[in-house]
Amino acid sequence: CERIILDCDPGVDDSIAIFLALASPDKIKIDAITIVMGNNNDVDLLANNACLLLQMCNMSSDIPVIKGANKPLASAYHGHSGIQVHAQNGIGNVKYPIKDLNENPVEQYKDVSAAQFIIQHVLANPGVITLCAIGPLTNIALAVSIGGEKFIKSVRRLVIMGGSVGGFGNKTAAAEANLANDPHAGRIVFDAFNDITMVGLNCTRQLPLNKEIREKMRKLHAIGQFCFDITAHYTEILQSWNDSPCFNDPTAIMYLIKPDLFEGQRACVDVEDSGRLTSGQTVADWTGRWGRPLQTLVLTKVDQNGFAKELLDRLAKLTMF
Numbered sequence: 001c002e003r004i005i006l007d008c009d010p011g012v013d014d015s016i017a018i019f020l021a022l023a024s025p026d027k028i029k030i031d032a033i034t035i036v037m038g039n040n041n042d043v044d045l046l047a048n049n050a051c052l053l054l055q056m057c058n059m060s061s062d063i064p065v066i067k068g069a070n071k072p073l074a075s076a077y078h079g080h081s082g083i084q085v086h087a088q089n090g091i092g093n094v095k096y097p098i099k100d101l102n103e104n105p106v107e108q109y110k111d112v113s114a115a116q117f118i119i120q121h122v123l124a125n126p127g128v129i130t131l132c133a134i135g136p137l138t139n140i141a142l143a144v145s146i147g148g149e150k151f152i153k154s155v156r157r158l159v160i161m162g163g164s165v166g167g168f169g170n171k172t173a174a175a176e177a178n179l180a181n182d183p184h185a186g187r188i189v190f191d192a193f194n195d196i197t198m199v200g201l202n203c204t205r206q207l208p209l210n211k212e213i214r215e216k217m218r219k220l221h222a223i224g225q226f227c228f229d230i231t232a233h234y235t236e237i238l239q240s241w242n243d244s245p246c247f248n249d250p251t252a253i254m255y256l257i258k259p260d261l262f263e264g265q266r267a268c269v270d271v272e273d274s275g276r277l278t279s280g281q282t283v284a285d286w287t288g289r290w291g292r293p294l295q296t297l298v299l300t301k302v303d304q305n306g307f308a309k310e311l312l313d314r315l316a317k318l319t320m321f
């Protein structure tokens with residue numbers, strides 16, 4: 001069972017990722033959820049969302065939620081399209097089925113930032129903790145900058161939902177949203193680590209979040225109904241922009257659960273942090289022309305039916321409260 005810190009910005013697809021992780025105690029143990037701006041820059045709201053998701057699954061006393069960066073490292077927050085996609089409350093403006101909690105923000109670990117927590121927890125468990133990042137890489141970059149080599153070497157591995165190779169994006173023509181929302185952080189993180197798995201758009205675009213699978217989630221149980229509800233606005237707005245809704249964040253969790261559903265290729269991946277049109281673009285050197293280690297496994301292919309089956313089978317095991 002792999003112990004992870006899940007760094008996220010919940011978030012419609014982050015929410016499904018959290019459910020999938022909670023439904024998979026045989027494979028993953030979430031030691032903590034750390035919150036980063038991204039889909040919204042109100043980290044209180046995002047942290048509250050994470051707490052409520054945990055409450056829905058009766059896991060709130062087991063997993064701390066720790067707030068992190070509320071702005072990118074070196075650029076202004078330009079995440080307004082994220083707020084449009086995920087809606088004002090981050091989850092498609094759906095109310096949580098826990099009535100009292102909608103108005104009562106839950107906060108934990110006020111005295112420590114996400115970056116500090118990540119460093120402390122990793123150093124206390126050297127070689128054991130996987131960082132799974134499904135939002136912008138700001139918290140991880142801060143942890144790298146503060147924690148240095150000792151911290152970097154103590155991380156087991158890094159699994160990132162973000163990026164795309166081949167020159168296309170979802171937030172801009174060139175860049176995927178998590179990297180576009182903090183390109184400087186992305187560059188620091190891809191420079192620092194030597195064992196990264198990049199679960200980017202090349203892979204997640206093969207997993208459409210369509211009516212058929214939404215209906216299957218809905219039929220499971222109350223949490224499945226909730227997944228159906230929160231994905232309604234998300235899918236509609238993306239379709240209206242001629243974009244294709246897909247499973248982004250849950251794919252990173254699925255990789256941790258069932259890596260044999262995926263294929264990938266190693267490359268050295270670097271992040272453009274200054275391009276006029278390409279800021280946040282991930283660029284892959286497959287052949288070593290930069291003379292740098294091929295530090296990243298770029299996922300390129302996923303078994304679509306296998307993913308759907310595993311997702312539904314696992315979600316089906318969740319119980320509410």
Ligand code: BDR
Pocket residue numbers: 011012013014039082085134135161170176177178248249
């Ligand atoms: C990523 O951007 C966010 O909007 C999603 O939560 C996901 O992490 C997809 O590009």
Ligand code: CA
Pocket residue numbers: 008009010011013014038039134135249
């Ligand atoms: Ca996310």
